Amino acid sequence: MASSSKVFAPLALFLLLLLGSTAAELSTSFYSSSCPGLFSTVKSVVRSAISEEKRLGASILRLFFHDCFVLGCDASVLLDDTPTFRGEKTAKPNNNSLRGFEVIDQIKNAVEKACPGVVSCADILAVASRDSVVILGGPYWDVKLGRRDSRKASFSKANKDIPPPTLSLSKLISRFSAKGLSTKDMVALSGKDPNNRAYKLLDSATVMQSGRGLILETKSRCI
Numbered sequence: 448m449a450s451s452s453k454v455f456a457p458l459a460l461f462l463l464l465l466l467g468s469t470a471a472e473l474s475t476s477f478y479s480s481s482c483p484g485l486f487s488t489v490k491s492v493v494r495s496a497i498s499e500e501k502r503l504g505a506s507i508l509r510l511f512f513h514d515c516f517v518l519g520c521d522a523s524v525l526l527d528d529t530p531t532f533r534g535e536k537t538a539k540p541n542n543n544s545l546r547g548f549e550v551i552d553q554i555k556n557a558v559e560k561a562c563p564g565v566v567s568c569a570d571i572l573a574v575a576s577r578d579s580v581v582i583l584g585g586p587y588w589d590v591k592l593g594r595r596d597s598r599k600a601s602f603s604k605a606n607k608d609i610p611p612p613t614l615s616l617s618k619l620i621s622r623f624s625a626k627g628l629s630t631k632d633m634v635a636l637s638g639k640d641p642n643n644r645a646y647k648l649l650d651s652a653t654v655m656q657s658g659r660g661l662i663l664e665t666k667s668r669c670i
Contacts (some may be wrong), residue, residue: 473591477570482562489571492554493578496547504579506546511576513541514569516626517604521597522568524605525551525669531599538605551575555669568669569594 478485497504514524517535524541525548528534535541551568554575558566570592577590610622623633 473593475589475591477592478562478566482558482565484561485558485566486574488557488561489554489574490578490582492550492557493575494582496550496553497579497582501583503547503550504583507550507572507579508576510545510547510551511572513545513605513609514572516609517601518597518599520569520573520594522572522594522669523597523600525568525572526597526600533602534600535602535605538602538609540609540611541605551669567594567596569596571669 493504493507496507510524511520513535514520514522517523524535524545526534527536536545551572554571555566555568558571570590573590573592573594577588581587608622610619614622620630620633623630
C-alpha cells in the first residue's frame with residue numbers, strides 16, 4: 448500500500464495544482480444540493496468493480512486520460528459512431544485496448560436512480576478515476592465538477608493526439624510537451640500497459656470546460 452502511495456503521489460499533486468486553476472464554472476460542491484449522494488454512489492460501484500477485477504482501476508484511469516487528451520475531459524471517448532461523426536473508440540490507440548466502459552455505464556445507471564438528469568458522464572468519469580486511484584492505495588484529491596458532456600467526438604484527433612505505446616522516448620516527450628506537460632510530469636503519469644510498454648497515462652491538462660460541441664442537457668446514459 449505504501450509503495451502505491453509513492454507511485455500516485457506525483458499524480459495527485461499535479462492534479463491538485465491543475466484543478467485549482469480550472470475554469471470558475473467548476474466546483475467541488477457543484478452537486479452538493481442536486482445530487483448529494485454522488486460521491487458515495489460512484490465510489491461504491493468503482494469499489495465493487497475493482498474487487499472483482501483489480502486491473503479495472505487502472506483501466507478507468509486510462510480511459511479518463513484518453514478522454515482528456517483529445518477534446519478535453521468531456522466524455523467524448525464514450526460516444527459511439529453516428530451518421531455525422533466517427534467515434535474515438537476505434538481509433539488506433541483505443542481500439543481493442545480501452546476498458547472500463549461498462550463500469551462507467553453501471554455508475555451512470557446508479558447515479559440516475561439517485562438523481563436523474565443531473566450529473567454529466569464527464570464528471571462521472573472524472574470522479575471514478577480519482578476513486579480508482581484511492582481504492583488502489585493512492586492519495587485522495589478533490590475533483591472539481593460541472594463539466595458538460597460532448598455531443599461530438601474526433602477519431603482523427605484521437606489517432607493524432609494520444610501517444611501510442613510504440614512512440615520513441617523523444618516523441619513521447621514531445622507529445623506531452625504539446626499539452627503543457629514536462630518530462631517529469633510524463634514520468635510521474637506513466638506506467639505500464641498490459642503489453643509491458645511505457646504507456647498507462649493520465650492527463651487533465653484540458654479539464655476546463657469548452658463551450659464548443661457540448662450538450663446543455665444531461666444524458667440518461669453514457670455509452
